[in-house]
Amino acid sequence: QVHLVESGGGLVQPGGSLRLSCEASGSIFSAAAMGWYRQAPGNGREFVGAIISDGSTNYADSVKGRFTISRDNAKNTVYLQMNSLKPDDTALYYCAYYSASGTYWGQGTHVTVSS
DSSP: OEEEEEEOOEEEOTTOOEEEEEEEEESOOTTOOEEEEEEOTTSOEEEEEEEOTTSOEEEOTTTTTTEEEEEEGGGTEEEEEEOSOOGGGOEEEEEEEEETTEEEEOOOEEEEEOO
């Protein structure tokens, strides 16, 4: 079993920044591939970005250049640094842990971008 806990969400003004964290525990491989997704009200869950074991990352076009994913393997934690936030970034943000047995999800953390 894998347990994921996201944190760091909140209310931020347009143009502001937030850093989300996702701490993994349980039967995990500290360098496993992990991702971030989001779901805005009324929409389906969409891919935001991911990081793989060698530290390589990829991002959705909508966040490229604004969001950065990093990881601290010693803390089993993945981060999502979000800069230049827009109202369209408002969503429930989830992290995901990819394993051979399937994808595990956290409960999510809310991000609201509003003035």
